[in-house]
Amino acid sequence: MAVARPSMDGFFNPSSLVIVGASQKAGTPGWAMARTALLSFKRGPVYFVNPKGGKLFDQECYKTISDIPAEKIDLGVIAISAKFTPASVEELAVKKHCLYQVIVSGGFAEVDEDGVGYQNKIKELCLKYNIRLIGPNCVGIYSPIETIDCLFIEGVLAARPKQGNISFATQSGGFGMCMFNELSLFSNDFPWFGRLVSLGNSCDVCEADFMEFFENDERTTVSTFYLEGFKQAKRFLESARRSAMKGKPVLVVKAGKNAAGSHALRSHSASLAADDTVTDALFKQYGIIRCDGWKDMFLLYATAFACKQSVPGKRIQILTNGGGQGVQLSDGIAQFGLELAPISEAVNAKLKAKFPPFYIIANPLDLTGSGTNEEFYYTLEAMRDDDSNDAIIFNLISYLSQIEPIAICHKLVELFGKQVPNRKPIFLVLIGAAPNVHDECLKILLNAGIPVFNSEIEAAQCVATIYSFTQFRKRELEAQEKDGASSSATPSSESCAASQGPCPCMAKVKEILEKASKELKEGQEERALLEHEAYEMLKIMGLPVPRYTLAKSGADGEKFVEEAFPSAEEREAAQFVVKIVSPDVLHKTEAGGVEIGVSAAKGCVGAAVERMLAKFKDVDVRGILVSEMVPPKPAKDASRPKGVELIVGMNTDPTFGKVLLVGIGGVLVEVLKDVAFGSCPLTQHEALDMITRLKSQKMLDGYRGMPVVDRTKLAELMVKVSKLAANFPIVRSIDFNPVIAGDGALWVVDARVMVGRS
Numbered sequence: 001m002a003v004a005r006p007s008m009d010g011f012f013n014p015s016s017l018v019i020v021g022a023s024q025k026a027g028t029p030g031w032a033m034a035r036t037a038l039l040s041f042k043r044g045p046v047y048f049v050n051p052k053g054g055k056l057f058d059q060e061c062y063k064t065i066s067d068i069p070a071e072k073i074d075l076g077v078i079a080i081s082a083k084f085t086p087a088s089v090e091e092l093a094v095k096k097h098c099l100y101q102v103i104v105s106g107g108f109a110e111v112d113e114d115g116v117g118y119q120n121k122i123k124e125l126c127l128k129y130n131i132r133l134i135g136p137n138c139v140g141i142y143s144p145i146e147t148i149d150c151l152f153i154e155g156v157l158a159a160r161p162k163q164g165n166i167s168f169a170t171q172s173g174g175f176g177m178c179m180f181n182e183l184s185l186f187s188n189d190f191p192w193f194g195r196l197v198s199l200g201n202s203c204d205v206c207e208a209d210f211m212e213f214f215e216n217d218e219r220t221t222v223s224t225f226y227l228e229g230f231k232q233a234k235r236f237l238e239s240a241r242r243s244a245m246k247g248k249p250v251l252v253v254k255a256g257k258n259a260a261g262s263h264a265l266r267s268h269s270a271s272l273a274a275d276d277t278v279t280d281a282l283f284k285q286y287g288i289i290r291c292d293g294w295k296d297m298f299l300l301y302a303t304a305f306a307c308k309q310s311v312p313g314k315r316i317q318i319l320t321n322g323g324g325q326g327v328q329l330s331d332g333i334a335q336f337g338l339e340l341a342p343i344s345e346a347v348n349a350k351l352k353a354k355f356p357p358f359y360i361i362a363n364p365l366d367l368t369g370s371g372t373n374e375e376f377y378y379t380l381e382a383m384r385d386d387d388s389n390d391a392i393i394f395n396l397i398s399y400l401s402q403i404e405p406i407a408i409c410h411k412l413v414e415l416f417g418k419q420v421p422n423r424k425p426i427f428l429v430l431i432g433a434a435p436n437v438h439d440e441c442l443k444i445l446l447n448a449g450i451p452v453f454n455s456e457i458e459a460a461q462c463v464a465t466i467y468s469f470t471q472f473r474k475r476e477l478e479a480q481e482k483d484g485a486s487s488s489a490t491p492s493s494e495s496c497a498a499s500q501g502p503c504p505c506m507a508k509v510k511e512i513l514e515k516a517s518k519e520l521k522e523g524q525e526e527r528a529l530l531e532h533e534a535y536e537m538l539k540i541m542g543l544p545v546p547r548y549t550l551a552k553s554g555a556d557g558e559k560f561v562e563e564a565f566p567s568a569e570e571r572e573a574a575q576f577v578v579k580i581v582s583p584d585v586l587h588k589t590e591a592g593g594v595e596i597g598v599s600a601a602k603g604c605v606g607a608a609v610e611r612m613l614a615k616f617k618d619v620d621v622r623g624i625l626v627s628e629m630v631p632p633k634p635a636k637d638a639s640r641p642k643g644v645e646l647i648v649g650m651n652t653d654p655t656f657g658k659v660l661l662v663g664i665g666g667v668l669v670e671v672l673k674d675v676a677f678g679s680c681p682l683t684q685h686e687a688l689d690m691i692t693r694l695k696s697q698k699m700l701d702g703y704r705g706m707p708v709v710d711r712t713k714l715a716e717l718m719v720k721v722s723k724l725a726a727n728f729p730i731v732r733s734i735d736f737n738p739v740i741a742g743d744g745a746l747w748v749v750d751a752r753v754m755v756g757r758s
Contacts, residue, residue, distance in 0.1 A: 006132050008205070008213035010100040012146050012195070014074030015044040018098070019150075020065065020088050021079035021105070022048035024056055029104065029152035030079045031056075033140065037077070040149040047073065065091045073098045077140065077150045082107030083114070085136065086121040093129040103135035104152050109201055110137050119203050126204040138200030139173030145194050145219055153177050159184040164191025165219055166302050169210040170226040173198045175253075179294055186299060189443040191306070194219045206231035208239065211250070215243040222305045224297055225252045233656050237286040237679065244287035245476050249305045249469055251289045251297050254279055278659055281677035284693070285686055287472040289465060304451040304462050308418060309425045311467040313390030315341035316460075317383055318364035320395035321371045321403075325431065325456055326364030329393055332460025338467065340364075341389035347382045354378060372402050377411050384415055384424050391425040391467075392416075393459050399432035406437060409444040418449030425466075428452045429459045479685045505540050510728070512537045516755040517730050526732050526756040530581050531625050534751035541720055544713075544746045548627035550581065553613075554606030557626045561605050564628075571600040575629040578608040584619040596629065630749065631707070631742035643742030644699055644709050648718055650680065650725045650734040658725040662687075662718055664696050665738040672696065680722040687715035687722075707742035714739075717746060732756045 019037055023030030030050075038046050038057055047068050050061040062068050065088060073096040078088050085103060092098040108119040119136065126133050134141060140150040144163040151158070158180040170176035176198050183192050195217070197210055207227055212235070214223040223243060230236060240250040257276045283290045291297035316338050320326040333340060340363045343351075351361045355375065360366040365383075367375055376396075383392050394412075398405040409428075416426040430441055430452055445452050453459040516529050529537070532550040539545055549560035557578075565571045580593030588594045592615065598608045609624045631643050647665030652658055656679055663675030676693040678686055691711050694700070702708040717739070725731055735752040 003130055006099055006130060008132065008209055010132065011075065011102075011134070011141060011197075012143050012148065013043075014100065014146075014148070016047070016070055016073045017041055017044070017075045017077070017148075017150075018047040018049060018065070018068065018073050018092070018096075019077050019079065020049045020092070022050050022056055022061060023079075024050070024052070024054060024061075032154045033077065033079060033104070033150060033152040036149050036151065036154055040144075040147050042147040044074075045070070066095045068096065070096065072096060074100060075148075075150075076101040078103045079105050079152065081105065082111075082118045082136070086118055086125060089122055089125050089131065089133070090129070093125065093131055099129070099131050101131055101133045102138070102141055102150060103133065103200070103203075104138055104140050104150075106137040108136045108203070119201060123203050131204070132209075133204040134197060135200040136203060137173075138198035139177055140198055142196040143194065151177070151196075151198075161192035162189060163194065164306065165194045165221040166192055166224060166298075166306055167195040167197075167210075167214045167217065167220040167222070168193055168224045168226075169195075169197045169199055169207060169214075171199050171202070171207070171228050172226055173200065175226045175294065179298065182294070183298060187439070187442045187446060190303065190446045192298075202231050208232035208235035211236045211239040211243070214250075215239045215246070215248065221248055221308070222302050223248060223250045224302055225250070226255070226294075227252055228255045230655050234679070237282060237288070237656075240288050241286040241476065244469065244473055245480070247473065249289055249301075250287070251291055251301050251305075252283065253291045253293060253297055254283075275653070275655070278653055278656060278677050281690075281693075282656055282659070282679050285678050285689070287469065287476065289469065300453075300458055300462050301465060303446065304427070304466060305469075307446065307449040307451050309427070309449065309451060309466055310470050311391045311425050311463055312470060314338045314467055315388065315390045316463060317341045317343070317386070317389035317392050318395065319367075319376075319379060319383060319392060320364050320397075321367045321369060321376075321400070322395065322397045322431070323360075323364075323366055323368070325395040325397065325429070326366050328456040329395060329429075329460060330364060332457045333393075333464075335457075336460050336464030338460065338464050341386075344386050344388045347386045347388075350382055351379060369397070369400055370402075373404050373407055373411075376408060380411070380415055380426075389424075391427070391463060393427050393429065393456075393463060395429040395431070395456060395459075397431045398437070399434075405430065405433050406440055406444070409441045412450055413444060413448040416450060425463075426450060427459050427463055429456055430454070475685060475689075479683060483683070505542075506727075508540050509537055509724070512540075513728055513730055513755055514758065517758050520755075520757060526754045527583070528586065529751075529753040529755060530583065530622055531579060531751060532581055532623065534753045535625075535627075537753070538748055538751060541724065543717060543720055543748060545751075546628045546630050546747050546749065548625060550623040551609045551626050552623050554610040557609040557624070558603070558606040560626055561600055565600060570632075573632045574600040575632075576600065576605055576608075577625075577627050577629055578605070578612055579625040579627075580612055580616050581622045581625050582616060582619050583622070585616065627749075630740050630747040631745065642706060643740035643747075644706055645738035646709070646714065646741060647675070647735070647737040648714075648721055648739050648748075649736060650721060650731070652732050658722070660690075660718060660722045660725065662690055662714070663694060664699060669737060678718075678722070681726040682719050682722040684715055684719055687718040688712075690718070691715060707744075709741040710744055710746065713746050714741065717748075730756050730758055 019034045021030045022034035048056050048061045051063050053063045054061050076092045076098045108115040142149050142151050158177050161183045214220045243250050316333050318329045416423050535545050547564045551557040565574050576598040578595040578598055585591050585593050595608050598604055612624050645666030647663050647669050649661040658680035660678050660680050661675050664672050674695045676690040678690045700709040733754040736748045738749050740747050740749050
């Protein structure tokens with residue numbers, strides 16, 4: 001039985017601390033870290049270890065860890081050469097029962113094979129002694145709430161911002177430390193970090209560990225990450241979604257947008273799953289807010305979320321004293337999917353009665369360059385009480401002689417500050433203030449929970465992001481409540497065919513997949529189910545396929561037509577596709593192994609089957625697949641109504657595991673590349689959300705007489721495929737292209753399922 005790993009809490013509540021590698025040489029990391037830790041740590045004793053012994057800052061340096069008089073040390077920070085580090089890790093654990101350690105030194109897996117060996121040894125020690133370890137190759141940890149500052153860059157070089165409730169974990173120490181001075185310069189008074197963790201090589205503790213810690217940490221209200229890759233992507237995503245549902249947003253700068261995929265891609269579904277596209281889609285699925293850089297993450301989003309602003313709807317009212325700024329805000333609102341709010345009749349009449357006729361009482365509401373403080377106060381009160389808007393963006397040009405921006409900021413706090421019950425969200429764009437005035441305005445507003453921006457487009461973007469986060473959380477909570485209410489319902493055999501738990505349908509699916517897996521030849525990593533096997537599996541799962549048979553002769557084909565289409569009217573409407581079924585013929589169309597539009601007239605299907613058998617007499621033929629063309633044409637109409645061709649597929653992504661794809665299919669799939677991705681398994685509402693992310697919405701809604709795609713049925717298909725993928729690891733990829741939608745129905749016409757080894 002696996003031993004439970006210690007939680008991350010131990011890094012933030014130590015009663016004793018040791019710096020292994022404390023140096024007497026001023027300016028070195030070991031010296032800087034020792035000095036910073038000694039000055040900041042108030043929870044208990046700080047010990048220094050250096051093989052040379054001596055004194056450091058009038059405090060003894062012990063030559064070995066064993067020499068330290070304390071029986072137990074809670075937190076160890078190691079800053080010594082890589083080759084000596086494993087021994088120190090073990091000595092701390094064995095001699096001082098230290099289960100929480102941080103390695104700041106480099107020279108490990110990021111350097112060479114020797115470094116890989118040192119890092120692997122440390123990983124073994126972590127498992128052997130149940131150590132939780134951050135690093136190696138990191139800049140340390142920082143938690144001013146607990147007086148922990150184990151960063152090897154001193155405060156004189158990297159100013160520590162004011163303590164707050166934003167937590168930050170970074171895979172780049174440089175990215176993390178460069179924030180300190182920048183954020184302090186932006187606003188020295190805004191409460192920034194409660195926790196900062198440099199993950200380094202993530203030999204033991206990884207991004208998912210700290211995502212889960214931030215999720216459950218009562219002192220964290222916003223979680224921020226700089227990531228270049230994932231150690232445990234699924235854990236991270238699931239924790240991020242739970243965090244969002246608790247009202248704690250997760251912001252991520254994910255680097256490496258242009259990195260090419262490292263795995264071979266064989267199906268359409270796989271070739272479309274470009275790594276960063278998948279990352280982007282799954283972030284949306286799990287409610288993670290992706291940022292383009294540190295300014296986006298901290299100055300645009302983290303500050304606004306830390307202000308605890310919530311935007312319940314997309315109706316936005318603009319107030320400005322500059323026409324051009326109002327136009328730019330209007331453009332931004334449209335660009336990011338928001339709406340300009342109408343002004344209620346009562347507010348319209350009230351403002352027009354008060355103001356001169358050249359003030360523009362509309363949206364944007366423009367008091368022009370003549371507006372005064374008192375007129376802004378009057379307008380803001382009216383807008384606050386207007387139920388026709390969900391949020392306000394106030395664009396203030398502050399350098400006009402009659403404007404007193406600091407007084408306006410105090411009024412904003414009075415009307416919209418965090419102490420106001422059921423406050424309406426407001427966002428200020430502050431233009432043209434003198435530096436000292438701007439700093440004072442920031443101090444007043446940010447501490448009162450009112451975000452401030454330097455440009456119109458940033459304000460609109462931020463409001464849209466907060467609205468999207470609010471809607472995501474609302475949808476997830478509603479879905480959770482709905483799922484909880486329906487969890488006791490007894491599923492049908494169809495609905496449970498690809499779900500967890502005992503089910504006769506599940507056993508039959510498993511039998512088909514394992515049979516195919518056992519037929520893999522030596523050196524063959526995967527093979528496609530033969531098409532009749534894929535059709536059989538889909539029927540068992542309750543997925544829609546055309547009527548079909550596997551014919552071994554022309555007579556079999558004729559018998560199928562007679563029995564499956566007994567009436568003359570059905571036969572008149574029917575046409576068939578005839579395909580070779582052979583493990584030796586992978587690309588049927590290119591090999592001439594597909595014949596379409598075969599008539600139901602007597603003898604036609606049988607003749608097509610015999611032609612196909614004769615053409616491929618020299619290969620391993622398992623039969624000829626005869627399937628109806630869908631949707632069937634009406635008997636009285638010579639022209640067949642065109643169905644919408646879609647694609648539903650799945651690929652095994654090296655980072656995120658099984659990823660489902662939906663999009664516009666057929667021959668257009670590689671041209672349009674209009675697809676959306678989601679992590680398996682999907683819920684019904686996640687599948688519907690993926691469908692709404694497709695760009696070609698008009699094609700789904702009956703464009704130019706085409707059939708309307710039944711989104712609910714398409715989502716049900718996606719959910720079942722995602723459960724199949726999640727429950728059977730040997731399914732490597734799935735490619736249903738096309739899935740034809742028409743006449744209120746769906747059919748999987750071409751099914752390619754790749755199966756690997758058990």
